[in-house]
Amino acid sequence: MTSRLNPYISFPDGTAHAAMEFYQSVFGGDLRVSTFGEYGAPDPSLTDKIMHGMLETPSGFTLMGADTPPGMPHVAGTSISVSLSGDDADELRGYWEKLSDGGTVTMPLEKQMWGDEFGMCKDRFGVDWMVNITAKS
Template sequence: MKNFYNYLNFSGNARQAMEFYAKCLGADVQIMPFSQGPADMPKDPKTADMVLHSRLSKGNAIIMASDCPPGMPLTQGNNFAISVDCDSREEVDKLFASLGEKGQVIMPVQDMFWGDYFGMITDQFGVNWMFNHTPKK
């Protein structure tokens, strides 16, 4: 494992929150709106400016965030996940299976449009986990 990160979810105001955090922390922020998602992702003009993914960084400190997609309600208290940056696809599979025991699969592990191997679960205690492996180029 390389790192753990906090991943925050918002209900339509992720851009404002991340820009505010960047200003307060003197950090850099990158934001990808839903409109820049993969070609096969449904595009809705009402959600075009919502945040598909954002990354705030200062030195080694990182916070990531997104807006919940339409149809996925946000509940205060579960609007975060622990994101694990894994060393290999095998490590992703192992952690996904072990931490997912008696839990719920949110997104099966798969190759993603941004080039990484990724999956999401909610464990048996209600904690959300994201597992990611970025292959070496």
């Protein structure tokens, strides 16, 4: 197996499952989740919380996430931005529409001075996204 780089997002108390299902609805693919309870967490409040989730999509994206365990700080969206880029304009615009729905557009997806279409948004779970559609030559 080759090395790969992918984002790993920590979600606030008990929201990881809903967030990972949301991203699955955006990108499609196979979502696998493991709860703290499956691994024998002694604290009953952790039983149904996500210890590890991984979404692998048909486009080759991998997104991982988990609930933040008690005692660990969580500041939504401040430590990660996820970048989507490529030249499949229809696919990327579709992701943009779904990710920005219910969230906040911080920079509209539009043509930029470097020639590409680019936009930034914060989704409804507080995660920052950047979308870049490469200009056709």
